Each structure stands twice: as C-alpha cells, then as structure tokens.
Amino acid sequence: IETKIPVQSRELWNKHKVQKFNTSEEFEEKFISHVEWTLARSLYNCDDLAAYQATSQSVRDNLVIDWNKTQQRQTVRGGKRVYYLSLEFLMGRALDNALINMRTDTSAQDVGKTDQVLTKGNTSREMIRQAMKDLGFKLEDILEQEPDAALGNGGLGRLAACFVDSLATGNFPAWGYGLRYQYGIFAQKIINGYQVETPDYWLNFSNPWEIERAEIQVPINFYGYVDRTNGEQSTLAPSDWIGGERVLAMAHDMPIPGFKTSTVNNLRLWNAKPTTEFDFSKFNSGDYKNSVEQQQRAESITAVLYPNDNFEQGKELRLKQQYFWCAASLHDIVRRFKKNGRPWSEFPDAIAIQLNDTHPTLAIVELQRILVDLEKLDWHLAWDIVIKTFAYTNHTVMQEALEKWPVGLLGHLLPRHLEIIFDINWFFLQNVEKKFPHDMELLSRVSIIEDASSDRQVRMAFLAIIGSHKVNGVAELHSDLIKTTIFQDFVKIYGANKFTNVTNGITPRRWLKQANPKLAQLISETINDPNDDYLLDMSKLTELSKYAEDAGFQKKWNDVKQFNKLRLADLIKRLNGGVDVIDREHIRNTLFDIQVKRIHEYKRQQLNIFGVIHRYLEMKEMLQSGGSIEEVANRYPRKVSIFGGKSAPGYYMAKLIIKLVNSVAEVVNNDAEIQDLLKVYFIPDYNVSKAEIITPASDLSEHISTAGTEASGTSNMKFVMNGGLIIGTVDGANVEITREIGEDNIFLFGNLSENVDELRYNHQFHNPELPKPLKRVLDTVESGAFSPQNHHEFKPLTDSIKYHGDYYLVSDDFESYIATQDLVDEVYHKNKKEWLKKSILSVANVGFFSSDRCIEEYAETIWNAEPVKPE
Ligand code: C3B
Structure with a gap:
C-alpha cells in the first residue's frame, strides 16, 4: 500500500503503534483520558452523558484500529467489493451493539482473568459493565444516553442496518453508502390522542460514532446545461455538462464491527456543504447577504429524511438528495477503482453495487455518464459495464410507492442525465422491437418514459431493471408476485433468470443477544454453547426442539418471557407519565x-x-x-x-x-x-x-x-x-x-x-x-x-x-x-403447555431468517463476492 512516510521513518511509527484496550484496567485508563482530553471534563463533572461519550470514544478507538486493518487487508487482497446504496440506514443505538460485536486482542489466558477480558462468548459487554461499575456508573444508564440514529422510516431502512452487520460478520469487503441527515425520522408525540411530529435533532450532543472525513469532499453539480459545441451532435458522444449550482459532499464514516471477527466495515454517509467557490456575479452586484444565503442553502440537501414509508411524494429536494448521494458515492467508488490501474472492462469484476429499492437508480445513469463523458468510453462498452455492476432490490408492488419523476423536473435538475436516460430507453426499446416486432402496446408499457399525454414521467423501477443484471424481491411470495404483476413484461423480454428471490433476514446479534439477554443466556446454556456460536450458525437452535415439551425447561422459558413482559410494563408506565397501565x-x-x-x-x-x-x-x-x-x-x-x-x-x-x-x-x-x-x-x-x-x-x-x-x-x-x-x-x-x-x-x-x-x-x-x-x-x-x-x-x-x-x-x-x-x-389460556411448546419450536426453527443467510445468498447469486477473512 502506498504511503508518504519515508522508509527510514516507518520504524518510529511502528514503535509507537496504537494499541487496543484489552483488559478492564486498560479500558478504565482510556475512559478517563477521554473524559479529560476529549470532553475536557473531570471526576467532578462527569455525568451519565459524559460517561456515555467517553465509553463510546474508547470503544471506537478499538474499532478504528480494526477498521484501519480491515481496509488495508481488503485493499491488499483485492477481492470484489460490494457497495450497498441505501437512502435509509435505521441503525438505532451503536454502543451496546459494539460491546457485543467488538473483539479485543488478548485472550483470557494471557492475563489469567477470565472475567476481565473478552473470551469464549463472554463479550466485551460484561467486561465493560464491571469496569463502569468500578468507575461509579451503571452500564444500563449509560446506554440509555445514546440517541437512536433514526436515519430511516421502517422496514427498508432497518433491513439495510441488519445487512451491514451481517456483511461485516461475514467478512465481506462491503461498504454502505447513505446520507447523513441532520434530522432523522421525526419524534412522535401523542397529544390528546393525535400524532404530533417534532424534529429529531439527533446530532445535538455530537456523535462519537462518526468520523468526519474533512479531506473527502466531492463537488456535486445541479442544473446548468449540456455543451456539445465541439462539433459533436450525438448525445452518445462525450458531452460537457456545465453545472449551474455546485455543492460539496463531505464524508462521515461509521465503523461497523462484525461479530466474532476483527473485520470492521464502513458506513459512509454524505453531508452537504457549501463550496468555497466565489460567485463573481453576486459579488459584483454587491449582494453579499444573498450570496451567503445561497451558500447556506446547500446544507438543506441533507437536512432531513423524507418521512414517507411505502409512498413517493415526488418533491424536487428529494430528487436532489438522490443525485447528490449517488454522484458522491459513485465518484468515491470510481476513485478507489482507478487507484488499482485495472482496465475499465474489469470494473464489474472488482465492484458490485446493490440498489436498495429504486431510490439510488440515478447511480446507473451517473456511472454511464462518468464512463462516456469523463472516461471517454464507447457508449455500448460503457453500458455493458454498467449492467454487469448493478443489481436492484424491489421492496413493494404498491403503485403509490413506485418512484416516477416528471421528465421536466429531471431534465431541469440533471440535463445530461435525462439525455442518457432517453438513450438507454431508445436502445432498450429497439431490442424489444426486434424481439417482439410491431407490438406497440408492449413498447409503451415497458418504456422508461411513461407517456401519459399531459406529463411525461421517468419510471425509475424500469430504469433500474434495464440497468441491472439481477432484480430480486424480498420474500418468495413477493418475488413471484413482481414477476406476474408489475414486472411481467420484463420477464417476457429478459427471461425469468434475471429475476430472483432473496428472502429478508434480521441480525440475531441485535434482535436476540442484545434485545433479549435473558433468552440468549437460556439458549446458550441449554444447547451448551457458551461461546454463543449459535449467533453465527442459527441451525444450532434446532437443539432446542428436544426440550419443547420438557416441563422444567418450559418453566424457565416462560420465566424469561415474564421478565421481558415486566420490562415492557415498566417502559409503558414510564411513557404513560408514571401511571401503570398493565396489572403486574x-x-x-x-x-x-x-x-x-x-x-x-x-x-x-x-x-x-x-x-x-x-x-x-x-x-x-x-x-x-x-x-x-x-x-x-x-x-x-x-x-x-x-x-x-x-x-x-x-x-x-x-x-x-x-x-x-x-x-x-x-x-x-x-x-x-x-x-x-x-x-x-x-x-x-x-x-x-x-x-x-x-x-x-x-x-x-x-x-x-x-x-x-x-x-x-x-x-x-x-x-x-x-x-x-x-x-x-x-x-x-x-x-x-x-x-x-x-x-x-x-x-x-x-x-x-x-x-x-x-x-x-x-x-x-x-x-x-x-x-x-x-x-x-x-x-x-x-x-x-x-x-x-x-x-x-x-x-x-x-x-x-x-x-x-x-x-x-x-x-x-x-x-x-x-x-x-x-x-x-383458547391455546394461551387453556393449554399453556401447548403454547410454550409452540413458542420453543418457533425459536428452534427460526434460523433461516438470520440476515447472515440472506447476505450469503446475495453474495453467491447476485454479487459473486467472497469474504476476505482476517488471519
Ligand atoms: C418495506 C416493505 O414494506 C416490507 O415488507 C419489507 O420487509 C421491507 O421493506 C424490507 O424489504 N418497504 C419499506 O420499508 N419502504 C418502502 N418504500 C418499500 C418497502
């Protein structure tokens, strides 16, 4: 790997190499230095919030060491990289999850204290809990200080969050790309029975989980016009897009630790910033205040997440968000690829890009623009590369959720992209015509441009299908449905093999181990898995079937459920102004x-x-x-x-x-x-x-x-x-x-x-x-x-x-x-044994729904990507 540091200086770097904390003592030292140095606080004014910040900073230090090593390893080994483009990542809290997933370097035997270091399924969580106690804090209270990273609406955003966890756990060289909204999904208040929305300014107390990459700034253009005065007439030829408005995309990175691996992947979120470019026309007209205001408007692009779930509103700012994010991510991906000096034809061997719904469909057009306009590749060679690179996941068949953008709006914001979309459509329709001659109805049904006389619209799902090599639904029934309903014509055109199913999954680290520590403990004891290996291989849970009717086990199982019900009753009481709703x-x-x-x-x-x-x-x-x-x-x-x-x-x-x-x-x-x-x-x-x-x-x-x-x-x-x-x-x-x-x-x-x-x-x-x-x-x-x-x-x-x-x-x-x-x-109240049996058997057979399985299917059937494992 390249470095600016001269050979003779490197020894010094190695001598002072940073180290992870491995024992509670080392953690405590780190914690205190973060309280003093990072937060500029002390023993005398360290409250729970400060303790949360200092703990997170300390844990982050460990993750960053593995993050750096992971990035180096992935660069050196040069395997295929996967990029998951999602406009939503509904991450929730990071600290508890990091404590479960994080690895330390020292094994218990090295220090002879099994309770102090991470070992055998004893995650760092227990070590930190004890250390926090020694420092005068309660881990549970500290964890409560963290605001949710609520950068998503619902299922689609949470799926992306589960996926990055499984990608890291599976050691895939994979990054997520999204937007760093200053306001996540609104906070909901219920006033007189009505929903009232209040802004979620989640970055109020600085976010210890993000690393601002001030050095990574990508200029992004909007509006303007296309220039082909150099004699070229064809839109297929390299063209200049003279942008009208320019903003900067600045990277913010979140480390994503895998479970039981030192792989730490990256989630890169883009933030919009004004450029420092100088607008002479404004300056000359003496309108200083106006030019400042215009600069400030840049930040509005990443200000707020659109709060619709399964519904598209078609607002210009939303389209701006989409392009801003696609262009920044593509620029970053291409820059990384170009460092290797490999020929463009190998781009799809080096890179797979997964589109989480149609929101990132402009990435398809942007890559085509980069290859044709900037890299001067032949239009068709470029298009072949594009198709091999992208794959698209559909998440809904509901009409109101399918994205369409008015041609006028798209052409105004992105004039060159609209030309490219028309060309993509032209070649596509030509091929359809060849295959199904004179079927005008078919042509109009599958055209990317919906020609409903009054206003023409760009159908993003069709563009996504045409620009991808695979299209998947998210459950068997749904994947069948898209083939027989909304995408029926495309099955006829491309054949059924382009369409596939990858049934969704969830990460058992967060949704079992973290959310339900009591059940996780009962499981690991019962199936004799003290290392929690079942969280990686959920088929181990089938062992539980043996005890489905065992009275002693049923009692323990039921006790865990009652504990969790009490925990929820407490939460409800708290939310209800201290008044109990549930009769304990x-x-x-x-x-x-x-x-x-x-x-x-x-x-x-x-x-x-x-x-x-x-x-x-x-x-x-x-x-x-x-x-x-x-x-x-x-x-x-x-x-x-x-x-x-x-x-x-x-x-x-x-x-x-x-x-x-x-x-x-x-x-x-x-x-x-x-x-x-x-x-x-x-x-x-x-x-x-x-x-x-x-x-x-x-x-x-x-x-x-x-x-x-x-x-x-x-x-x-x-x-x-x-x-x-x-x-x-x-x-x-x-x-x-x-x-x-x-x-x-x-x-x-x-x-x-x-x-x-x-x-x-x-x-x-x-x-x-x-x-x-x-x-x-x-x-x-x-x-x-x-x-x-x-x-x-x-x-x-x-x-x-x-x-x-x-x-x-x-x-x-x-x-x-x-x-x-x-x-x-009837079953719950008259036949509790039967109920508990059903409950136990459900967990015993839930393994298929781990997002690890799901990611392996994507890797194998769509990305053709292999893990890069740490030694
Ligand atoms: C959702 C779907 O509604 C869910 O059925 C599905 O489980 C998840 O996606 C994840 O695949 N979805 C969503 O949250 N937002 C959309 N715009 C479309 C689908």
Whole structure:
C-alpha cells in the first residue's frame, strides 16, 4: 500500500503503534483520558452523558484500529467489493451493539482473568459493565444516553442496518453508502390522542460514532446545461455538462464491527456543504447577504429524511438528495477503482453495487455518464459495464410507492442525465422491437418514459431493471408476485433468470443477544454453547426442539418471557407519565398482543383495533345479559393490546387510525365494569431502541396485511426469534415462516393473495356485505362511542369500508380474524403447555431468517463476492 512516510521513518511509527484496550484496567485508563482530553471534563463533572461519550470514544478507538486493518487487508487482497446504496440506514443505538460485536486482542489466558477480558462468548459487554461499575456508573444508564440514529422510516431502512452487520460478520469487503441527515425520522408525540411530529435533532450532543472525513469532499453539480459545441451532435458522444449550482459532499464514516471477527466495515454517509467557490456575479452586484444565503442553502440537501414509508411524494429536494448521494458515492467508488490501474472492462469484476429499492437508480445513469463523458468510453462498452455492476432490490408492488419523476423536473435538475436516460430507453426499446416486432402496446408499457399525454414521467423501477443484471424481491411470495404483476413484461423480454428471490433476514446479534439477554443466556446454556456460536450458525437452535415439551425447561422459558413482559410494563408506565397501565399481579396470565410497525392502511391496524372493539362489545354484552365477570373472564381472558408506529405526517387515514386506537384505549381502560380484563395502549415514538424492549415481550404479534401487499415484513421474524407467536395473513415472509416453524405454530387467517383482485373488483360494483360483528363495530364507532365530542370523527375509516370499495378487504377478513383470535385465547389460556411448546419450536426453527443467510445468498447469486477473512 502506498504511503508518504519515508522508509527510514516507518520504524518510529511502528514503535509507537496504537494499541487496543484489552483488559478492564486498560479500558478504565482510556475512559478517563477521554473524559479529560476529549470532553475536557473531570471526576467532578462527569455525568451519565459524559460517561456515555467517553465509553463510546474508547470503544471506537478499538474499532478504528480494526477498521484501519480491515481496509488495508481488503485493499491488499483485492477481492470484489460490494457497495450497498441505501437512502435509509435505521441503525438505532451503536454502543451496546459494539460491546457485543467488538473483539479485543488478548485472550483470557494471557492475563489469567477470565472475567476481565473478552473470551469464549463472554463479550466485551460484561467486561465493560464491571469496569463502569468500578468507575461509579451503571452500564444500563449509560446506554440509555445514546440517541437512536433514526436515519430511516421502517422496514427498508432497518433491513439495510441488519445487512451491514451481517456483511461485516461475514467478512465481506462491503461498504454502505447513505446520507447523513441532520434530522432523522421525526419524534412522535401523542397529544390528546393525535400524532404530533417534532424534529429529531439527533446530532445535538455530537456523535462519537462518526468520523468526519474533512479531506473527502466531492463537488456535486445541479442544473446548468449540456455543451456539445465541439462539433459533436450525438448525445452518445462525450458531452460537457456545465453545472449551474455546485455543492460539496463531505464524508462521515461509521465503523461497523462484525461479530466474532476483527473485520470492521464502513458506513459512509454524505453531508452537504457549501463550496468555497466565489460567485463573481453576486459579488459584483454587491449582494453579499444573498450570496451567503445561497451558500447556506446547500446544507438543506441533507437536512432531513423524507418521512414517507411505502409512498413517493415526488418533491424536487428529494430528487436532489438522490443525485447528490449517488454522484458522491459513485465518484468515491470510481476513485478507489482507478487507484488499482485495472482496465475499465474489469470494473464489474472488482465492484458490485446493490440498489436498495429504486431510490439510488440515478447511480446507473451517473456511472454511464462518468464512463462516456469523463472516461471517454464507447457508449455500448460503457453500458455493458454498467449492467454487469448493478443489481436492484424491489421492496413493494404498491403503485403509490413506485418512484416516477416528471421528465421536466429531471431534465431541469440533471440535463445530461435525462439525455442518457432517453438513450438507454431508445436502445432498450429497439431490442424489444426486434424481439417482439410491431407490438406497440408492449413498447409503451415497458418504456422508461411513461407517456401519459399531459406529463411525461421517468419510471425509475424500469430504469433500474434495464440497468441491472439481477432484480430480486424480498420474500418468495413477493418475488413471484413482481414477476406476474408489475414486472411481467420484463420477464417476457429478459427471461425469468434475471429475476430472483432473496428472502429478508434480521441480525440475531441485535434482535436476540442484545434485545433479549435473558433468552440468549437460556439458549446458550441449554444447547451448551457458551461461546454463543449459535449467533453465527442459527441451525444450532434446532437443539432446542428436544426440550419443547420438557416441563422444567418450559418453566424457565416462560420465566424469561415474564421478565421481558415486566420490562415492557415498566417502559409503558414510564411513557404513560408514571401511571401503570398493565396489572403486574396478573402479568403471567395476561396475553400481550402487539402490533408495532409503520401505520398504513395496507398493514391494517384498523382491522386490529376493530377486533379489539368487537372483543370489548362482546364483554359488555355478556355483562349486560347477566353474565358474571368470571364468565366474561373465562370467555375473554386477560389481554393487553399494544400498538405503536409512526404515520407519515401527511397521511390522513393513518393518523385517524392512531387517534381511534387512543380513543378506544381511553374508553376501554377506564371502564371499571370489565375490571382490567382488557387494556389498550399506544406506545408513542416507536423506534429501534424501543423495539428492543417491545419485541421480546410479545406473546402474540400481529402481521395482518392484506394478502399480497406486504413484500416481506421483518418484524415478524424478530418476534418469532424472541419466542412470540404470530397471528398473520398468508403474506410476505409469513409464508416462509410457516414453512420453517411449522403450520401448527402460527395462527394464519384471511383471504389468499390470488383472491384479492376478484374481491376488490366485486367491491366496486356493490358495497361489501358486512359481517354482523363488523357491522356492530362500525355502528358503535359511528355512534360516537369513542368520540363523544365529534360523532363523525372516524367516519372516513368506516366509510372507506362501507362505501369506498374496502380496498384493504377488512370486511372480507374480519370474521376469520376474530375466529382466529378466539383460537389464540383458547391455546394461551387453556393449554399453556401447548403454547410454550409452540413458542420453543418457533425459536428452534427460526434460523433461516438470520440476515447472515440472506447476505450469503446475495453474495453467491447476485454479487459473486467472497469474504476476505482476517488471519
Ligand atoms: C418495506 C416493505 O414494506 C416490507 O415488507 C419489507 O420487509 C421491507 O421493506 C424490507 O424489504 N418497504 C419499506 O420499508 N419502504 C418502502 N418504500 C418499500 C418497502
């Protein structure tokens, strides 16, 4: 590797080589020096926040040493590099995860103190916990100081976060590229039952996990025009793009430690900065204030994450974000490639770029521009390189989530890119014409440019397919669906092999070991795996099956669940202003029924809350017709219905669902007659760190999307990994979860995706016939029972079912939903042994859903990339 340091000086560098801390004593020393030097504080004013900062700085020092070594190793070995482009990385907190994943250099035997150093599955977490205690702090309190890095909306962003963990764990030379938003997803407050959004300024207390790379600044252009005055007429020839506005992209790096490996990969996030270039026209006109303001506007590009999940708004600033990020990342990737001096034809052997949804599709166009305009490659040679480099992951079939950009807007912001897109489309359509002559309909259906007379739009998904060598869906059902629906024509054109499936996964380090330390401990004891090797090889969990019916083991298993339920009850109490919602005395016999995810009509939180209302009405009716509370309790035993999730700020119906949940909670929780048998609670500001408390506490979780709408889901996997059972539709990864854990261990209900079209079609002609129980629920809602101030408040929700075609098929699935909920009660309350058996068997067979498996599939079938292992 190149260096500026002369040979005779290198010895000195080696002599003073930095060292990792390996023992608690060395950690303590580091910690204190960070308190004094980095924070300029001392023994006398070190609070929990300072302790968090100093601990993180110390841990980061260790990671940076491995980070540097990893980068050197990957450069020297020269294997294929993978770049994961995602506009969202929903990382959550870093410190606890780093403590679990981090390696120290010394083995226990070297210092003779097994409790002090990382060894045999005893992660650094235990060592640091003890050290923190000795220093006068409680690790749990320190960890609580860290704000979530909430640079994502939901499933797509969290998937990217799980992927970088698995990429590092698998020793793949892989970087993530994203944006460093100053404001992550908004913080959600619930005020009078309504969602209120407040800004999440997460960088308020400086972020110890990022390394600012002031030396890495990439100039990015926008607007302007294309210049071909040098005699060239063809848009295929190298062209000059004379940019109109220029900003700088500055790199911020986050170390990503793998588990049980010293590989530390990089997550590079770009931040927008003004250039120091001097605008003479402004200067001459004497408008100094205006030119400062214009410079400041540069920073707005990375100011805020767009808070939509599964919905595209088509705002110019969003397109600017996309190009800014794609151009900076591509520039960085190409610069690294060029250092090797390999020919351009080898670019796809050296580099794989994965597009997380269509958000980074401009990267395809940008690489083509770099190769043609800057590197002067022949257009077709360049295009061949581009296709071999990129692959695209689709995450949704829903129309409103598919990205389209008006031709006018795109051409204004990126004039040269629009030309290239037209050329890509031209050559593509020519090939289609050759293969399917005179099929004008086909040509217009597959054209990148949608020609809906009034405004022409660029269909980003089509561009992504055409510019990639592989396209994958995220669960089997979804991957089949995209082939038969939205991308059907492309299967005809390219053949089925271009389309493949990689079922999503989650990292068991965060979602089992970190979120559920009690269960992790019980597992490692039971399967005799003190080194926690099962976190790398989840097939080891099948050992647990042996104990599925063992009474002693079931008791331990149940005790862990009760512990986690109490932990959640504490959190809820804290969020509820110190007032308990859940009756702790009966917690063992209270079923925790949880639905936490983004609020969306297709995810059907409305079905859930209507089910709750139904239950409540049934209970009331039993009492009114003279039933005793014991009889009611027998039919409808103790249950807490827990909701959580954010709605996009502009999504009216989703916000109304949140309000309905809170209004129902208000009535049900204060109804003394039903004596705490039913409780409803909406957890405000659901995020990754809350998910770590919520997920381990479920008895039952709900994944009840209209069949065919949820591409995969990943929280379903998280709940199963923590021993919670699922009530779900035959949708997304629920299908494969059923296959893996067995159909006896999951509560499936509802219509199948193949029937959805017909059901919807019929609703268009006559309003759905409401099943009686649903009719009663809707009537009650409309009577103002939950909105005495405004009887009409929830009418849009009831109307959408009754009169507007019930697009999400609530009426069609309601009866089978409540029947299945009855079954859930039956097993949970009347046959606890059976319930625990199902729970244990679920965990025993959840291994397939580790994101490690998922990454291996990408590496093998899409990237053709190999791990680069440390010696
Ligand atoms: C989500 C899908 O809605 C989930 O089913 C899926 O599990 C995840 O992606 C990860 O693949 N998704 C999202 O969060 N945002 C989008 N814009 C599209 C899909």
